[in-house]
Amino acid sequence: MGENSSRDITLQLLEAITNNFSEDRKVGSGEYGDVYRGVLDGEDIAVKKLHFLEGTDDRQFHYELRNLIKVSHKNVVRLIGYCYESRHKYMEHNGEPVLAKRMERVLCSEYMHGGSLDKHIADESCGLDWPTCYEIIKGTCEGLNHLHTSWDKPIFHLDLKASNILLDNSMKPKISDIGLFKLVSSTKTGIKEIFTRRQSIWYMPPEYIDMGFISKKFDVFSLGIIIIKVMAGNLGYSNCGIMSPKEFIKLVRKKSSSPYHEHS
Known part of the structure; x- marks a missing residue:
């Protein structure tokens, strides 16, 4: 188990390799920050500039960063570097420019050329063939198991969803955005922001929504929804609650281009 x-x-340096975080280098914008593409030491990297959130806990940030640094697994996005640096900027306050201190937090990771899994899941089905889907499911399970079992204290993701499963050139899955949910939820505006993100809520177990209870089952619940979406598409997931197991299996077999029992 490496690090x-x-x-x-x-x-x-990050400003230099992203052309000062320019729009032409931006490749995505999500709940936690804007992502830019850059080249560092000859390697394509993803540079995630985290959004400023009022009341961000520095200790929580460093705790989550230490977790990221110690994770090394083929199915978890590799952290290449990080930046935690304060800048003084003029900002408007009551109509007047005020010199204020602002902390910039940036995470740099390997660039995943295959994009995110959610881009491949349509309403009717996943656009990938079954052998590829099977390997994505298997790899995601292995990555999550590594987070949960490789240390005395498990690392909970808490925001596992199709958009946080990234794919490399060979369509191998890697889990991303580890620890960012806890960082956002620790801020003054974090909980409100989380509960206004409908996509995230769909992946949350009822015991968390109702009581805020967290365990390994939180991530396993999210993983189950990802698997259903890969197998049956977004509409298949929406309808699976009213289907019998036989009806769901029939739906999945109908949508699959290859027999599911090949890997069973």
């Missing part, structure tokens, strides 16, 4: 060789990267 990431991630390093501290200056904000100045």
Whole structure:
């Protein structure tokens, strides 16, 4: 069980390789931050500039960062570097420019050329063939098992969903955005923000929504929804609650281009 060789990267260097975080380098924008493509030491990397959230707990950020640094698994996105640097900027306050201190938090990881899994899941089915889908499901399970069992204290993802499963050139899955849910939820505006994100709520177990209870079962519940969506599409997931097991299996077999029992 190895550990990431991630390093501290200056904000100045990150600005240089992303053309000052320009729009033409932006490849995505999500709940936690904007993602830019850059090249560091000859390698394509994804540079995630985290959104500023009022009341961000520095201790929580460093705790989640330490978790990321120690994770090394073929099915978890590799952390390459990070930046935690303060800047003084003029910001408007009551109509007047005020010099304020702002902390910039940036995470750099390997660039996943295959994009995110959600881009391949349509309403009717997953656009990938069954052998590829099977390997995505298997790899995601192995990555999550690594997070849950490789240390005395398990690492909970808490925001596992199709958009956080990234694919490389060979369509191998890797789990991303580990720890960011807990970082956001620790801020003053975090809980409200989380519960206004409908996509995330669909992946949350009822015991968390109702009582805020967290265990390994949280991630396993989310994983189950991902598997159903891969097997039956978004509409298949929406309808599976009113189907019998036989009806669901029939639906999945109908949508699959290859027999499911090949890997059973």
